[in-house]
Amino acid sequence: MKHTDRETLERYVSGDLSALRKIMIARHLKNCQACSRLQAEIKTGNELVDSLRKARNTYMDFEKDDKAAAVFSSLETCLGASRMKKQESN
């Protein structure tokens, strides 16, 4: 039995194959455990990429506003105050 290579399975999972090729691969997958496992791995990988895309969009929304400058300039003041307190108590 000739197995399906990974690139072809990637194309199959993403729908980037002709109708006839899709039918042939679907038939093969029914009878081939190794290729079915590889198909499942590809789908798991795609789920990871979907999660990554959402996570990146969440962080990009955070980065749109200029928060860092405000945080760091306040931080500098607070650190100065806490350092002076420490020096006074020593």
Added chain:
Amino acid sequence: MKFLRICNARKIWSCVKHKGDLMAFSTNKSLLSKISVGDEIGWEEFYRNYAPLIWLRGGDLNLSTGEKQDLIQDVMLTMFTSAGKFKYDREKGRFRDYMRTIIDRRGVDIMRRRDKAIRIGEDIGGIKDVLVSPGQDDRWISEWRDHILNQALVELKSALEPITYQIFELYALKGWEPARVERFLKVRKSSIYTAKCRAVDKLGEIVRKLESEQ
């Protein structure tokens, strides 16, 4: 003091903006050592890594925009003052849980300051309700996962050949059609799928490594 001498808000912000050019992430242990001695790069890295996570957690605690900024600042101050004393021991607990404890405690402090009628030390039903409300644990785990994934993406960029990463970025992350990627990057279609496979395998490896370190 060393940190104040080297800490210039505008300089740090310009470095944070160009985060893609900075070095790959330190481990938590080395990052904590860097910030405990006021290392500027350490602070930039801490902000880059953890500010979005702290911001999101602040949202779970129903803090306002200004309060969330205060929360980031207060957590960073806590890390600065306690990082030298904190001994990272994986046997004693996960860094993820340590971070949550710090963020939640600073969040409670902000909530107390907000309501001036509340005296320090009292059990505050309202604040406790927020902390233990249904879904808080799940939201934290989900936010931590997003944090890990964003860290992994930065490491992935360093780990792959530039063209491989570009293909992955356009095809997998931005969802471009393969034909468009082919034309734009002048690559063959087969190399798009090969690059994607390589990137996804590497991504999985990096995520597993980061999760084990936390």
